Amino acid sequence: MKITMNAFSFARNRLKELGIPCVNVEREIDEGMSAQDLIDSLGLEEKYVEAVFVNGTVLPKNTVLHEGDRVALLPPGTPGSYRLILGIKKAGETS
């Protein structure tokens, strides 16, 4: 199935180093894969992702993805209270 993938800040830099396009790119993944499975399949190390956006909502990394989902990988380092009020800290802890 197809998803649209994005990666931010340190995760973007790391994927670029690995030669993996990661700015609003379509990507084919297996049915039933979670965001964590996607991260593993990219070879992206654990420290580069605190939580993920799925269709504009911050969710834990164990969230199962679906056809057409828009996924963004979010590293640690979100400033302000936004890490809290967007639910990033909580999602990071439950991944």
Next chain:
Amino acid sequence: MSDKIYRVNMKDLSYKIEEVPEEWMGLGGRGLTSTIVAAEVDPECHPLGPNNKMVFAPGLLSGTIAANSGRNSLGAKSPLTGGIKESNVGGTSAGIFAKLGVKALIIEDIPEDDSTFYHLHVTKEHVTIEACPELVGKENFEVLDAMLERYDKKVAVMTIGTPGEQRMLISNISVKDPKGKLRSHGRGGMGAVMGSKKIKVITVDAEKYKETHLADPEKFKAANKIFTKALQDNPISGEGLPAFGTNVLVNIINEAGGLPSLNFRSGNSENAEEICGEHMAENIKERGGSTTHGCHAGCVIQCSQTYNDEEGNYLASGFEYEMIWAFGANFGINDLDLIAKIDNLMDDIGVDAIETGVTFGVAAEGGLLEFGDGETVYKILSEDVPNGTPVGRIIGSGAGNVGKLYGLVRVPVVKNQSIPAYEPRAIKGQGITYATTPMGADHTAGYAVATNILNSGGYIDPLKKEGQVALSRNLQIASAAIDSTGMCIFVAFPALDDPACLPALIDMINARFGINLTADDVTSLGARILKTEHEFNLKAGLTAADDRIPEFMKYEALPPHNAIWDFTNEEIDAFWDF
């Protein structure tokens, strides 16, 4: 020698140096400015008339070696909001005031002869007040150069450009930073208040100051070590901000559907990739700028940066998320370099990035110019605003007034102050802060994270109402307390992960003054400050009806989440139940 209150009267151009009243002893920064404004300023006074006062106060820890303690607060009644204002800034003024022993500088009244502007120079023993006709009509960088030529290069400088001279509501007060660039007391039209008092520039002597006195130097040093380590070890303050600056937020807030775009019509911007922090960091790397720059001495976070053009020439520093959002997403300029050029121009003339950017968005909605037309923005800011043409005056009046002039409904202001870079419909906790803070729409009013917030636990869904009022209240109380310490509000970020961070901060305050504050005392201080500010606003004529998000947000669904603002008045007003 103990700290003093320096009091200047602009009517008779005199000054007094007074003992600090007992009840002000334990206060600094925002806690002190709001207390003095509430005690001494008639809430019903005209903010640009003789009865308003300006109160500058360094934080409790300013002037010490404490990391990130260089924020200076300015309080007054705001001509933009009609309520109380505290606007704090980095730069060098807080440290120098504190080392000189200035607990607060209070400026009263206005000169009888309004034909010229004045220069105030503060030293340990005196305040010199002299006419400075040669500086009238000059912008900030030229004033800064003139002061650096006259005084030691470390002198603190606080200045207004021509918009401040003309008492425009978008005007701010610019403050020299350690690299000779400018930071701002940005919000609330504070430049207009300084202009109304006919003060062009304030300088503070940096040659004869002493080190701040510490009651327990060893305890202070130990606590600062823990505190600095907490800041440096944290992935936000230690890595994310130094690498990408606050502009790392463009992609994150855009992805959350909360990046206000084209005058708050959408929560997504087509320009996000062009203006994002990742793109900015790439440009800086290629062009030889710097991703790190501290706005004040002792900053270990270094969230600011130096941004150059393609030829490697300096364009801007302190190039922040809110500025880039205002002109990139909300006004629609898709060229980061042009936004940087506008940023530097705005530093020079001294106008608030958020108020000015949102005003241009509203003006575009009204048809004064096209969305995305950065060249016209540059022309208006470099010609019309400084010369006070009718177009310059329109833009200079702020978003709320432009909305009224053009008969618009989609006017994103609370208490007449522009809503910043986080959409209240999609990030509802932020919306509660905009609605309730006594400052008018201000994201920094609810920025600091404290331990009690973590203990309250729970998953907060930004699109839902549950838990948001309590969260905003806790964030605002913590922010008011942090704003009193002289600390940058970013110091609270590590508190989310590191339980040693905030206790170390309190230990430093205790070691500085030889007192025994607890975490509860600090929370009480934050709550007391908020209440004091709220009471001032009520006496000034603001009511619960001013604690509201603009009505259009209740019925215009915001893409992509199609979110609306759905809090009842009762739910919002419950904020003040503490």
